[in-house]
Amino acid sequence: QIQLYQSGSEVRKPGASVKISCKTSGHTFSTSEIRWNWLRQAPGQGPEWMGWISAYNGEKSYGQDFKDRLSLTTDTSTKTVFMDLRGLTPDDTAVYYCARQNSDFYKGRFFDFWGQGTLLSVSS
Amino acid sequence: DIVLTQSPASLDVPLGETATITCKSRQSLLYSSNNKNFLAWYQQRPGQPPKLLIYWASTRDSGVPDRFSGRGSGTDFTLTITSLAAEDVAVYFCQQYLDHPPTFGGGTKVQIK
Numbered sequence: 001q002i003q004l005y006q007s008g009s010e011v012r013k014p015g016a017s018v019k020i021s022c023k024t025s026g027h028t029f030s031t032s033e034i035r036w037n038w039l040r041q042a043p044g045q046g047p048e049w050m051g052w053i054s055a056y057n058g059e060k061s062y063g064q065d066f067k068d069r070l071s072l073t074t075d076t077s078t079k080t081v082f083m084d085l086r087g088l089t090p091d092d093t094a095v096y097y098c099a100r101q102n103s104d105f106y107k108g109r110f111f112d113f114w115g116q117g118t119l120l121s122v123s124s
Numbered sequence: 125d126i127v128l129t130q131s132p133a134s135l136d137v138p139l140g141e142t143a144t145i146t147c148k149s150r151q152s153l154l155y156s157s158n159n160k161n162f163l164a165w166y167q168q169r170p171g172q173p174p175k176l177l178i179y180w181a182s183t184r185d186s187g188v189p190d191r192f193s194g195r196g197s198g199t200d201f202t203l204t205i206t207s208l209a210a211e212d213v214a215v216y217f218c219q220q221y222l223d224h225p226p227t228f229g230g231g232t233k234v235q236i237k
Contacts, residue, residue, distance in 0.1 A: 046229055106158060
């Protein structure tokens with residue numbers, strides 16, 4: 001079955017960077033039909049979409065709030081997606097999730113499989 | 125961005141009873157070309173990631189019990205949980221996927237009364 005396994009919790013100081021991984025299994029990784037997304041969830045709030053990447057052609061889309069400091073990459077040999085976030089502030093403290101999404105608008109771009117989440121804490 | 129407003133924020137329901145959650149969108153989520161509502165519902169149990177329950181406003185995902193049902197069209201949607209079970213204690217979110225970026229409601233916490 002499809003599984004997404006994320007790297008462990010991280011603690012950073014303001015101004016630092018963090019790179020979180022999401023190793024996938026049980027499916028075709030590099031297909032034009034799938035996008036790999038990153039979302040985050042602050043305590044007591046709904047998830048917030050950050051961006052997506054296609055492992056098929058490297059196409060990416062970043063949310064407006066993250067355009068200048070987010071980088072998404074993939075390693076097709078290990079079926080892993082990476083999220084690199086720079087210029088961290090305490091407001092970036094949240095649980096970060098990777099999630100799979102169909103790329104076809106007419107098939108529905110909801111998120112059908114999620115990683116277990118990675119807690120990022122940013123504090124001086 | 126499309127704003128989704130959920131109500132109530134929390135809900136205490138006796139075991140075996142019915143919970144109803146509402147999600148309102150500021151813009152219609154009904155796409156005329158295919159006559160589908162681009163709305164999904166997720167369940168998030170404590171310490172777990174969100175789990176897809178329903179998409180196209182009313183289609184249950186594989187393995188989701190039939191006590192979960194989604195209804196609505198346009199701007200007003202509901203998620204109903206009948207015969208509430210202890211395992212249904214969770215926060216429930218709606219999400220629109222009609223427009224970019226995808227957005228979520230603020231969540232409704234369902235607890236046992």
